[in-house]
Amino acid sequence: MRDTIKKLKINPDLSEFKIIMKTVFTNSKRLLDGMINVYNDVTQLNPADAIDIYISAGDKMQQRGDYEGAIKSYKKVLEVDSTHLETLIKLGKAFVYVGLPNEAIEMLSRAAVLNRSDAQCFFHLGTSYYMIDEYAKALTAYSESIKLDPSFAEAYYKLGLVHDSMSEFDKSIEAYQHAISLNPNFIKAYQSIGLAYEGRGQREEALKYFKKALELEGKGFK
Numbered sequence: 001m002r003d004t005i006k007k008l009k010i011n012p013d014l015s016e017f018k019i020i021m022k023t024v025f026t027n028s029k030r031l032l033d034g035m036i037n038v039y040n041d042v043t044q045l046n047p048a049d050a051i052d053i054y055i056s057a058g059d060k061m062q063q064r065g066d067y068e069g070a071i072k073s074y075k076k077v078l079e080v081d082s083t084h085l086e087t088l089i090k091l092g093k094a095f096v097y098v099g100l101p102n103e104a105i106e107m108l109s110r111a112a113v114l115n116r117s118d119a120q121c122f123f124h125l126g127t128s129y130y131m132i133d134e135y136a137k138a139l140t141a142y143s144e145s146i147k148l149d150p151s152f153a154e155a156y157y158k159l160g161l162v163h164d165s166m167s168e169f170d171k172s173i174e175a176y177q178h179a180i181s182l183n184p185n186f187i188k189a190y191q192s193i194g195l196a197y198e199g200r201g202q203r204e205e206a207l208k209y210f211k212k213a214l215e216l217e218g219k220g221f222k
Contacts, residue, residue, distance in 0.1 A: 047080045054080075055087060062090075067098045085114050089121050096124055101131035119149035123158070130162055138162045153182035157189050160196075169196045185221045187213050 058073035074091040077084050088111035095104035108125040111118070126141030142159040146152055160175030173196045179189040194209035 050080050051077050051084065051087075055090070058087075058090065058094075062094060067094050070094050071098070083110075083114060085111055085118075088114070089118065089124070092121070092128070093124050096127055096131070099131075101128040104128040105132075116144075117148060119145045119152055119155070122148065123152065123155050126155070126158060126162075130158070130165075133165075135162050135166055151182055153179045153186060153189075156182065157186065157192070160189070160192055164192065164196060164199070167199070169200045172196045185216055187216045187221055190216065 054073045054076040058070040058077075061067075061069035061073060071091060071094050074087050074094065077087040078091070081087075088107045092104045092107035092111065095101070095107060105125065105128045108121055108128060111121050112125060115121070122141045122145035126138045126145060129135075129138035129141060139159065139162050142155050142162065145155040146159065149155070156175050156179040160172040160179065163169070163172035163175060173193055176189045176193045176196065179186050180193075183189070190209045190213040194206040194213065197203075197206035197209065
């Protein structure tokens with residue numbers, strides 16, 4: 001690696017640098033910043049190239065379950081471009097995965113201001129609000145996600161969870177049924193409808209949905 005760095009200082013070649021970076025971030029995230037700093041010492045790294053490198057590194061780390069490393073890489077992108085929409089959403093999702101909803105809300109809210117047509121952005125924003133019991137804001141975000149993508153079964157399901165948390169069982173059942181109409185093998189939705197009916201004291205109706213969930217599990221659905 002030291003020989004490679006010396007070679008870059010003598011003859012900086014961006015195409016070669018990109019190839020090296022792919023190897024670096026798959027083996028050690030600690031070397032990532034050092035390699036980019038070295039290249040910046042030698043020549044001016046194009047911001048677009050730096051963004052591509054950090055996003056690729058973050059994506060690879062996230063795939064490996066290294067969310068801390070992914071968050072670090074995505075933050076580097078925002079140092080180059082604080083309004084980079086793709087990265088704001090990726091960073092928001094990563095914060096959700098590690099249980100940092102307030103940080104996720106900050107990133108996803110910024111993304112929503114930049115682009116109000118991304119259903120996934122509002123979906124993850126809804127999840128973030130739900131995690132901190134901000135139910136009204138969660139409902140608004142999930143509803144916006146569904147408005148943008150009416151076929152988003154998971155968004156209907158999460159909408160149902162929020163209504164459940166508010167003991168609004170009629171509305172939760174309606175949302176779960178929407179989810180099932182879009183995905184007839186949605187086991188969690190059947191289970192949740194059962195729980196909602198149980199919450200209303202309708203045991204027989206609840207058992208029907210619990211049995212359906214067990215039937216689907218037996219067929220290998222998840």
